[in-house]
Amino acid sequence: MPSVDAQRRESEELWRGPRAVVALAVVILALVLAADVLGGYRIRLGGIMLAVPALAAVFTGPRAVTVIAGAMMPAYVVTLAENHRLNWLDAPVALATAVVISAAAVGAAAVRQRRTRELAQSRRVTTQTQQTLLRPLPPRLGAMEISSTYLASDAESTLGGDLYACAMVDGRPRLIVGDVQGKGLSTLEMVLFVLNAFRRAAWQGVTLPDLPGFLDDAVRRELELARDMAHDSGDVTQEPEMGRRMRESFVTALVVEVVGEGDEVLLVNCGHPAPLLLHEGTARELPSSKPALPIGLLGLDSTPVHVESHRMEPGDTLLLYTDGLIEARDGSGEFYPLAERVAHWAAQPPETLLDTIQSDLRRHAHLDDDVAMVTLRRSAGGANTH
Numbered sequence: 144m145p146s147v148d149a150q151r152r153e154s155e156e157l158w159r160g161p162r163a164v165v166a167l168a169v170v171i172l173a174l175v176l177a178a179d180v181l182g183g184y185r186i187r188l189g190g191i192m193l194a195v196p197a198l199a200a201v202f203t204g205p206r207a208v209t210v211i212a213g214a215m216m217p218a219y220v221v222t223l224a225e226n227h228r229l230n231w232l233d234a235p236v237a238l239a240t241a242v243v244i245s246a247a248a249v250g251a252a253a254v255r256q257r258r259t260r261e262l263a264q265s266r267r268v269t270t271q272t273q274q275t276l277l278r279p280l281p282p283r284l285g286a287m288e289i290s291s292t293y294l295a296s297d298a299e300s301t302l303g304g305d306l307y308a309c310a311m312v313d314g315r316p317r318l319i320v321g322d323v324q325g326k327g328l329s330t331l332e333m334v335l336f337v338l339n340a341f342r343r344a345a346w347q348g349v350t351l352p353d354l355p356g357f358l359d360d361a362v363r364r365e366l367e368l369a370r371d372m373a374h375d376s377g378d379v380t381q382e383p384e385m386g387r388r389m390r391e392s393f394v395t396a397l398v399v400e401v402v403g404e405g406d407e408v409l410l411v412n413c414g415h416p417a418p419l420l421l422h423e424g425t426a427r428e429l430p431s432s433k434p435a436l437p438i439g440l441l442g443l444d445s446t447p448v449h450v451e452s453h454r455m456e457p458g459d460t461l462l463l464y465t466d467g468l469i470e471a472r473d474g475s476g477e478f479y480p481l482a483e484r485v486a487h488w489a490a491q492p493p494e495t496l497l498d499t500i501q502s503d504l505r506r507h508a509h510l511d512d513d514v515a516m517v518t519l520r521r522s523a524g525g526a527n528t529h
Contacts, residue, residue, distance in 0.1 A: 161207040189222030196248035212245035284316040286405035290493035304330040305515035310345035321396035359441040393439035405521035421489035467512030493518040
């Protein structure tokens with residue numbers, strides 16, 4: 144079955160297709176013409192016809208607008224005749240105005256169509272790039288069932304900084320969910336830095352307490368390298384930008400490591416929204432008593448990173464997410480009540496749970512920020528199957 148979004152897009156395409164727009168425009172022209180002819184000399188509606196090609200340019204391409212303009216011209220001539228304006232004094236100016244407006248509408252439609260294609264291409268590149276960086280998570284890691292989703296905001300042609308990844312470290316499943324400050328290509332570069340460093344840490348067996356410092360050092364080194372390359376290349380425009388990024392770039396992140404059969408999870412929170420533990424119809428937030436600074440800013444604090452420990456029962460689900468989820472507002476400015484809503488769906492399987500949250504979120508609010516969500520569910524039997 145097609146999704147709700149897919150059905151909505153198909154419906155919009157049906158109503159905005161060139162044939163539908165042309166048919167609607169012809170009907171409007173016919174109605175205006177009939178009203179003008181039947182209304183007598185005192186009712187002059189012919190000028191309304193000039194607006195039809197211009198309005199059509201908002202919804203369709205130049206070919207359809209040309210057809211509409213072609214249908215408009217004879218109808219407009221009839222109205223000029225009916226209103227006794229088809230003479231050497233009025234007709235040249237009126238017809239020239241109609242031609243200019245029609246030509247401008249065709250040109251505007253061509254520009255809009257080109258920009259629409261460029262935007263579509265940009266979206267395809269964005270989607271492909273993010274799919275390359277955010278590799279699909281496996282459905283199971285150790286004793287844990289995993290599911291993930293990424294919701295792009297409605298902001299046009301933007302690259303979000305939300306990220307997630309998982310790895311096995313000394314037989315323990317480890318997962319990171321993070322959010323890079325900002326949007327755009329530089330943000331996507333930071334996503335790449337963090338994900339590469341996370342995977343490299345897994346290969347090197349970096350322990351959980353040392354992981355934030357490892358990620359912080361790796362990101363700072365990458366930024367310093369980019370700055371040095373800009374300096375060596377003599378690019379005076381990029382060097383100040385790299386210096387600014389080194390001072391201001393940071394990543395909030397939450398790292399989870401599963402112990403044993405999943406009965407215990409270890410959490411390290413670097414300035415990220417606290418996860419929710421779903422247990423028997425309840426949703427409980429797991430805030431960190433001593434959260435660390437975001438990655439990229441850890442050098443400002445010499446305090447050792449604090450590791451939290453929480454128990455998970457068979458069938459429990461841990462929901463990790465980025466701040467775009469809890470900061471989404473409805474029309475009245477109310478934030479999305481995640482904990483309240485998700486408690487009712489605690490028993491749902493991971494994939495179904497994320498689909499339910501996504502649908503409910505779309506109904507609740509217009510997204511201004513991207514959203515990444517990941518669930519970790521301890522198998523009901525607690526068995527460590529691969």
